[in-house]
Amino acid sequence: MVNGMHSEADGTRAAPPAPTTKTRRPPRAAALAQVIEGGVVVLRRKLSAGELGSLPVVLVLAAVWITFQSLNDSFLSPRNLSNLSVDIVGTGLIAVGIVFVLLIGELDLSVGSISGLAAALFAVLNVNHGVPEWLALVLAVLSGTVAGTVQGYSVAKTRVPAFVVTLAGLLTFNGLMLYILGTSGTVNLDENGLVAKLTSHYFTNDAAAYSVAAVATGLVFLVSHHGRRRRMAVGMPHRSFRVIVVRTAVLAAVAFTAAYLLNRFQGLPLALLILLVVVAGLDIVLRRTHYGRQVYALGGSIEATRRASLNVTGVQTAVLAVSGTMAAIGGLFLASRITSVSQGAGSGLLLLNAIAAAVIGGTSLFGGRGTTWSAVLGMLVIQSIASGMVITDTPTAVQFMITGGVLFAAVVIDALARRSQEAHGRA
Amino acid sequence: MASPPLLALRGVCKRFGVVEVLTDIELELRAGQVVALLGDNGAGKSTLVKVISGVTPADKGVIEWEGSPVQIRRPHDARDLGIATVYQDLALCGNLDVVGNLFLGREIRRFGFLDEVEMERRTSQLLERLTRGVPDLRAPVVSLSSGQRQTVAIARSLLGDPRILLLDEPTAALGFEQTSEVLDLVDQLRDRGLAVLLISHNMGDVKALADRAAVLRLGRNNGFFDVNTAPQEQIIASITGATENVPRRMAHQEAGW
Numbered sequence: 166m167v168n169g170m171h172s173e174a175d176g177t178r179a180a181p182p183a184p185t186t187k188t189r190r191p192p193r194a195a196a197l198a199q200v201i202e203g204g205v206v207v208l209r210r211k212l213s214a215g216e217l218g219s220l221p222v223v224l225v226l227a228a229v230w231i232t233f234q235s236l237n238d239s240f241l242s243p244r245n246l247s248n249l250s251v252d253i254v255g256t257g258l259i260a261v262g263i264v265f266v267l268l269i270g271e272l273d274l275s276v277g278s279i280s281g282l283a284a285a286l287f288a289v290l291n292v293n294h295g296v297p298e299w300l301a302l303v304l305a306v307l308s309g310t311v312a313g314t315v316q317g318y319s320v321a322k323t324r325v326p327a328f329v330v331t332l333a334g335l336l337t338f339n340g341l342m343l344y345i346l347g348t349s350g351t352v353n354l355d356e357n358g359l360v361a362k363l364t365s366h367y368f369t370n371d372a373a374a375y376s377v378a379a380v381a382t383g384l385v386f387l388v389s390h391h392g393r394r395r396r397m398a399v400g401m402p403h404r405s406f407r408v409i410v411v412r413t414a415v416l417a418a419v420a421f422t423a424a425y426l427l428n429r430f431q432g433l434p435l436a437l438l439i440l441l442v443v444v445a446g447l448d449i450v451l452r453r454t455h456y457g458r459q460v461y462a463l464g465g466s467i468e469a470t471r472r473a474s475l476n477v478t479g480v481q482t483a484v485l486a487v488s489g490t491m492a493a494i495g496g497l498f499l500a501s502r503i504t505s506v507s508q509g510a511g512s513g514l515l516l517l518n519a520i521a522a523a524v525i526g527g528t529s530l531f532g533g534r535g536t537t538w539s540a541v542l543g544m545l546v547i548q549s550i551a552s553g554m555v556i557t558d559t560p561t562a563v564q565f566m567i568t569g570g571v572l573f574a575a576v577v578i579d580a581l582a583r584r585s586q587e588a589h590g591r592a
Numbered sequence: 593m594a595s596p597p598l599l600a601l602r603g604v605c606k607r608f609g610v611v612e613v614l615t616d617i618e619l620e621l622r623a624g625q626v627v628a629l630l631g632d633n634g635a636g637k638s639t640l641v642k643v644i645s646g647v648t649p650a651d652k653g654v655i656e657w658e659g660s661p662v663q664i665r666r667p668h669d670a671r672d673l674g675i676a677t678v679y680q681d682l683a684l685c686g687n688l689d690v691v692g693n694l695f696l697g698r699e700i701r702r703f704g705f706l707d708e709v710e711m712e713r714r715t716s717q718l719l720e721r722l723t724r725g726v727p728d729l730r731a732p733v734v735s736l737s738s739g740q741r742q743t744v745a746i747a748r749s750l751l752g753d754p755r756i757l758l759l760d761e762p763t764a765a766l767g768f769e770q771t772s773e774v775l776d777l778v779d780q781l782r783d784r785g786l787a788v789l790l791i792s793h794n795m796g797d798v799k800a801l802a803d804r805a806a807v808l809r810l811g812r813n814n815g816f817f818d819v820n821t822a823p824q825e826q827i828i829a830s831i832t833g834a835t836e837n838v839p840r841r842m843a844h845q846e847a848g849w
Binding site: 392395396399401449453454455458461462464465466468469470471472473474475532533534586587 | 645646647666667668671677679681683684685686687688692696697699701704705706709710712713716732734735
C-alpha cells in the first residue's frame with residue numbers, strides 16, 4: 166500500500182505522451198503494450214535526469230525480503246510482517262520529521278532527545294502526578310513542538326547551521342529528560358492506558374483493514390481521474406485513462422494483499438493506520454500547499470527563496486517545529502511499545518536510525534528532493550534487516566554492518582543522482 | 593516634462609561595512625524607455641539593481657514612484673509596486689520544476705491547495721508567447737539548458753504584469769540565437785509601455801536596444817547619454833574613467849528627455 170501510493174505521488178509529474186496506435190494489434194494487447202511503452206519512456210527520462218525517486222529503495226526492500234525468506238520461511242509470515250508494521254511506527258514518525266529538515270538542506274540531531282523528553286514528560290505527569298492521560302499526551306506533544314520551535318527560530322536568526330544548534334539541543338533535552346525522571350529512573354505506564362493502546366490495539370474485524378484499503382484505493386483513483394478530466398477540459402497534456410487504471414490496480418493489489426496478511430494475524434494495527442494517515446497527510450501538505458512549496462524552495466536555493474519575498478525565518482522555524490513535534494509523537498509510540506520510560510529513552514541508535522531511514526528511502530542530504538513516504542520505505546528496510554537478523558540468529562555486529570552498507574549505498578546513489586541531474590542540465 | 597518619471601532615485605547611498613558601494617546615485621526610468629546601465633566590473637551595477645528590487649535596501653536617499661516617495665525595504669515592496677527583476681544568477685530553485693519556479697511565492701490556490709493545472713496552463717501560455725523552444729514544464733530547472741533557464745527567469749519576471757523590468761546581464765550566458773530572442777523580447781516589452789533597466793557589457797546590445805545610457809564608475813554616476821546621438825567613444829571613455837568630470841546631476845540632460 167505504501168509502495169503503491171508513493172509511486173502515485175511521483176507519477177503526477179510524469180505525463181506520458183498520449184498513446185498513438187500505429188499498427189493494428191488485438192485491442193487488449195495493444196493497450197497493455199502502450200501502457201508499458203509509456204512507462205518505459207517516463208522511466209528512461211527519469212533515470213537520465215537523475216530522478217530515481219523510490220525505485221532503488223523498493224529494489225533493496227525486495228532483495229532483503231527475498232534473502233531472509235529464503236533463509237527462514239517464517240520471515241514473510243503474517244505474524245512477522247504484522248509485528249514489523251508496528252515496529253516501524255515510532256522511529257518512522259520521527260523519520261518523517263527528519264524528512265522535513267533534510268528537505269531544507271539541514272539536519273536535526275535533537276530528535277532522539279526530544280522523543281525521550283516527551284515520553285518522560287508524559288510518564289511523570291500521568292503516572293507520578295495523576296494528570297489525565299489526554300492532557301499529559303497533549304502536553305508531551307507540545308513540549309516537542311516548543312523545543313523544535315525554539316531551535317528553529319535560533320537557526321533562522323543566528324544563521325548557525327541547524328546541526329550545531331540541534332547538537333546543543335540533543336544535550337540540553339537529554340539533560341532535561343533525566344532531570345524530569347529524577348531518581349526514580351524507570352516509570353512504568355498503565356498497561357491498559359491510552360498510550361499503551363497506541364501500539365497494542367488492533368482492529369480485529371476483518372472489514373477494517375479491507376475498508377481502509379478500499380478507501381485509499383478509491384481516493385487515489387478519484388483524485389487522478391478528476392485531475393485528468395480537468396486537464397482534458399483545458400487542453401493540457403494528461404495521462405491516459407488506461408495508465409490511471411493500471412496504477413490504481415497496482416495500488417489496490419498492494420493494499421489488499423497487506424490487508425489480507427494483517428487480517429491473518431490480529432487485524433489492522435492502530436499504530437500502522439496512524440502512521441499511514443500522518444504520512445499521507447504530511448505528503449499532501451508538502452506537495453500540494455503553499456507551505457510545502459516553500460519548504461522545497463528553501464532546499465533548492467535559500468537566496469532565490471528570499472528574493473521571491475518568501476518568509477525564510479518562518480519556514481525554517483516551522484520545519485524544525487514539525488520535526489520536534491513528530492519526534493515527540495514518535496517518542497510516545499516507542500514508549501507505548503515497551504509500556505515504560507527509562508533513562509535510556511531516546512538515546513542509542515534511535516537518532517541515527519531515523520536519519521538513515523529518511524536517507525535510505527530516497528530523501529536527498531543536499532536538500533530539496535524527497536517525500537514523506539521515503540521515511541516509511543527507509544524504515545521498512547532498516548526494520549526488515551533488524552527483524553530478519555533476529556529470526557536468523559545473526560549477531561548484532563553483522564546487522565550494523567549491513568545497515569551501514571545500505572545507508573552508504575543510499576548516500577552514493579543520492580550523490581550520483583545529483584551529479585547526473587546537473588550534467589543533464591549542461592547538455 | 594509634464595509627467596514625473598515612473599521611478600526616480602535621488603541621492604541613493606549603499607555601504608557594506610566600511611565600503612561605500614553606491615554614493616549619491618541619481619537615476620530615472622520612464623515608461624516605454626530602455627535605459628542601459630553601464631560600468632566597469634565593481635562599479636555597483638548589480639548592487640543598484642538589488643537596491644531597486646529591495647534585496648539590499650538603500651541606506652540613504654529617496655526613491656520616488658511616479659513623483660511621490662516610496663519605501664523599498666524588502667523584495668515584497670518592489671513587487672507590489674510593479675518592479676520585476678531578472679538577476680544575474682537568475683535566482684531559480686534548481687529542484688523545482690518550471691511551473692513551481694514561475695509561481696514561487698504567488699501560487700494559485702484552489703480550496704487552499706495548489707492549483708497545478710491552472711498554473712501549468714498559464715505557464716505554457718506565457719512561455720509559448722516568449723520562446724519557440726518551450727522546455728518540459730515538469731522537469732526540474734537544474735536539468736534545463738542555460739538558455740532555457742534564462743527564459744524561465746524572464747517569464748517569471750513578467751508573470752505579475754510589471755511596469756518596470758530590471759535585467760542584470762540577461763544575455764551574458766546565451767548563444768547568438770537566444771541573445772537575439774531576448775533582445776526582441778525587450779523591444780516588445782518597451783513597445784508595450786514597460787520601463788526597462790538593462791545591464792549589459794555588450795555595447796552592441798546597448799546600441800541596438802537602449803534609448804538612454806547611465807554610466808556608473810566606482811559607485812558614482814559618471815554621465816548620462818542619449819544612445820542614439822552620443823558617440824560610442826564618449827560612452828566608453830566615461831565607463832573607463834577617461835572622462836571623470838561629467839556633472840553628476842543630470843540637470844543639463846533634462847531638456848533632452
